Amino acid sequence: MFKAVLSDSSILKTSFDAISSIVDEVQIKADGDGLRLDALDRSHITFVHLEFKSQLFDSYKCDEPIKINVDTEELMKVLKRAKSEDIVELTVDEGNFILTFENEARRTFKIRLIDIEYEAPSPPELEYPTEFEIPFSLLKDSIQDISIVSDKIALIMSGDKFIASAEGEFGDAKIEYLHGEKVTEDAKSIFSLEKIREMLKADKFSETAVLKLGNDMPLNLSLKMASEEGELTFLLAPRIESEE
Amino acid sequence: MISGKTAYLKRLTSRMKMQSVDVGRELEGSTPPSVFIGSWNYPKVYAGPMIAPLQGDTAIMDMPESWIPQEKSQNDIIGYRMNLVRGKQQVGIHDLENGFVEKLRDISLASKSIGSEAEFGSKPRGLFFSDEHAPHGPSALIQKFDIDNVKWDHQLEKVYYDSDLRAADALMNLHNKGVPFSKVQKAFSVGAMGVDKRRRLVPTRWSITACDSTIADLLLRDVRQYDILDVHRVYEFKSLNNYYAVILMPTEWQYEWMEAFLHVLGKEELIFSDYEHNAGKKGYSIVGGCYYTCKMAVLEALAREKVQAGVIVLREAYNGYVPLGVFNVRENIRNAMSQPAREFEDIKTALAYISTKLELPVERFVKQSNLLKEVLQSKQTTLDSFMSN
Numbered sequence: 001m002f003k004a005v006l007s008d009s010s011i012l013k014t015s016f017d018a019i020s021s022i023v024d025e026v027q028i029k030a031d032g033d034g035l036r037l038d039a040l041d042r043s044h045i046t047f048v049h050l051e052f053k054s055q056l057f058d059s060y061k062c063d064e065p066i067k068i069n070v071d072t073e074e075l076m077k078v079l080k081r082a083k084s085e086d087i088v089e090l091t092v093d094e095g096n097f098i099l100t101f102e103n104e105a106r107r108t109f110k111i112r113l114i115d116i117e118y119e120a121p122s123p124p125e126l127e128y129p130t131e132f133e134i135p136f137s138l139l140k141d142s143i144q145d146i147s148i149v150s151d152k153i154a155l156i157m158s159g160d161k162f163i164a165s166a167e168g169e170f171g172d173a174k175i176e177y178l179h180g181e182k183v184t185e186d187a188k189s190i191f192s193l194e195k196i197r198e199m200l201k202a203d204k205f206s207e208t209a210v211l212k213l214g215n216d217m218p219l220n221l222s223l224k225m226a227s228e229e230g231e232l233t234f235l236l237a238p239r240i241e242s243e244e
Numbered sequence: 245m246i247s248g249k250t251a252y253l254k255r256l257t258s259r260m261k262m263q264s265v266d267v268g269r270e271l272e273g274s275t276p277p278s279v280f281i282g283s284w285n286y287p288k289v290y291a292g293p294m295i296a297p298l299q300g301d302t303a304i305m306d307m308p309e310s311w312i313p314q315e316k317s318q319n320d321i322i323g324y325r326m327n328l329v330r331g332k333q334q335v336g337i338h339d340l341e342n343g344f345v346e347k348l349r350d351i352s353l354a355s356k357s358i359g360s361e362a363e364f365g366s367k368p369r370g371l372f373f374s375d376e377h378a379p380h381g382p383s384a385l386i387q388k389f390d391i392d393n394v395k396w397d398h399q400l401e402k403v404y405y406d407s408d409l410r411a412a413d414a415l416m417n418l419h420n421k422g423v424p425f426s427k428v429q430k431a432f433s434v435g436a437m438g439v440d441k442r443r444r445l446v447p448t449r450w451s452i453t454a455c456d457s458t459i460a461d462l463l464l465r466d467v468r469q470y471d472i473l474d475v476h477r478v479y480e481f482k483s484l485n486n487y488y489a490v491i492l493m494p495t496e497w498q499y500e501w502m503e504a505f506l507h508v509l510g511k512e513e514l515i516f517s518d519y520e521h522n523a524g525k526k527g528y529s530i531v532g533g534c535y536y537t538c539k540m541a542v543l544e545a546l547a548r549e550k551v552q553a554g555v556i557v558l559r560e561a562y563n564g565y566v567p568l569g570v571f572n573v574r575e576n577i578r579n580a581m582s583q584p585a586r587e588f589e590d591i592k593t594a595l596a597y598i599s600t601k602l603e604l605p606v607e608r609f610v611k612q613s614n615l616l617k618e619v620l621q622s623k624q625t626t627l628d629s630f631m632s633n
Binding site for chain 1: 468469471472495496521522523552614618620621622623624625626627628629630631
């Protein structure tokens with residue numbers, strides 16, 4: 001049997017807020033170690049990996065590995081009904097993923113499991129020249145700043161600075177941040193702002209984000225809980241500028 | 245920009261020197277069937293039938309879907325429209341039980357033209373052109389109005405009696421069953437569909453965009469699920485002093501609409517445009533209803549083929565162009581999408597081909613564009629291209 005209890009619903013909510021805007025269907029795998037999910041959006045632009053270790057849960061039990069296939073939109077609808085003080089219990093039966101929110105009342109939602117042929121995608125294995133940490137809120141603000149002038153964002157590592165910049169028809173914007181890492185190589189890649197915005201919906205997951213950047217390489221954005229009991233990682237394919 | 249395009253089209257239409265049909269205070273004729281709900285003074289609007297001073301089958305006069313396939317000329321179309329006399333009465337949009345409104349509903353649900361008799365308060369005068377809906381002839385307040393017995397369209401009737409069916413579902417339902425857009429839109433405008441309490445009259449111009457955008461949104465929901473096209477394609481169509489080119493790109497859904505008005509008034513060369521990224525559009529388009537009409541018509545074709553693509557549409561309107569309403573865009577795009585497509589390796593060769601068909605240098609479109617410029621400047625890669633094998 002499978003049963004997991006979590007005293008804080010916000011971590012599930014924030015994760016699936018991002019995941020449901022990227023993919024329509026997911027396969028959540030549960031085994032003795034915890035829950036994990038790997039998914040690739042339909043256009044193969046964004047990859048997402050979510051992992052909740054069993055220690056994250058207040059109680060966790062999984063006798064044999066199971067696969068939970070759900071429609072992310074349906075799951076999100078249910079998660080939106082959870083209040084932050086609710087205790088969340090996850091179980092499954094024959095055809096349903098069951099979420100119970102317990103507080104003054106016990107509220108049970110069943111989400112139909114879907115029938116999908118699902119081969120968990122594996123992301124490209126990439127070696128990055130740079131890796132650094134940045135406060136999540138700063139990253140989110142930078143994206144908002146850039147969205148005033150453009151739909152694309154250049155993420156740049158230049159010496160001791162991390163730079164987010166954009167050139168628009170009616171103006172430019174630039175945000176510089178001292179990253180405090182030892183970086184030997186500069187890097188620059190351009191991304192769709194719309195795509196980055198989808199990932200940044202997971203703003204309650206962690207206070208810091210770990211970024212890996214290269215030249216015209218996918219962005220690796222990783223959110224890790226301070227306790228290291230949970231991780232949410234995104235990989236986003238870059239936009240590449242035409243030669244002329 | 246909206247003032248730009250709206251003001252421009254106002255100038256265009258105000259210069260139309262045409263004759264509408266001459267009728268007296270009493271009119272015996274036929275309604276195609278057709279109704280018109282004005283938007284002025286909303287929510288107490290001027291609603292009424294449109295009647296031609298002719299007997300028998302007048303359906304073609306209010307059936308834009310058949311004009312282009314039947315190769316009607318601009319003059320034919322204007323002729324039909326100028327023959328439509330609009331009677332009107334002021335009614336509240338919620339006043340659906342009113343006997344006059346009930347007759348309008350009868351007309352909207354009718355399967356064919358209906359013999360009609362009207363008595364006007366004064367001799368109907370004038371003519372009316374708009375950027376959104378098809379033009380019509382003279383109008384006057386209507387005092388007495390009678391119609392022959394009406395046989396309802398079976399599909400519309402079913403939707404009318406289903407007062408639990410949401411308007412959006414009703415629209416999609418009718419669209420899927422192949423009921424012509426103009427019929428669906430008329431039924432929608434007289435409040436003949438949707439959940440009981442929410443039914444109301446909807447001004448004709450708003451109802452056109454409401455139907456287009458609702459159907460487009462529902463089609464897009466499906467199209468997002470489909471695999472992405474693997475080439476660039478160009479579809480084209482030319483009619484009524486317009487050229488349309490639709491570019492499909494092998495990307496996820498995104499859409500840009502660009503229209504150039506060339507020397508219609510004098511020496512002007514104006515381009516108006518609007519676009520959306522994958523997430524869709526928030527707020528009303530600055531170019532108006534044609535944005536949604538074109539989006540609906542392209543999505544209809546994508547949904548039919550079960551394929552997803554990015555879409556860029558270029559239109560040129562030339563001297564002699566007359567605004568006939570957004571149906572013009574809808575039907576031209578539908579015709580374009582039903583022609584065989586040309587395939588291209590990339591966006592540049594696709595544009596190079598289109599540039600041989602355009603009067604304006606294609607660079608002018610690029611300069612005005614957002615999305616087209618973006619796809620020319622940079623390309624969204626996929627993660628597949630970073631897989632090591």
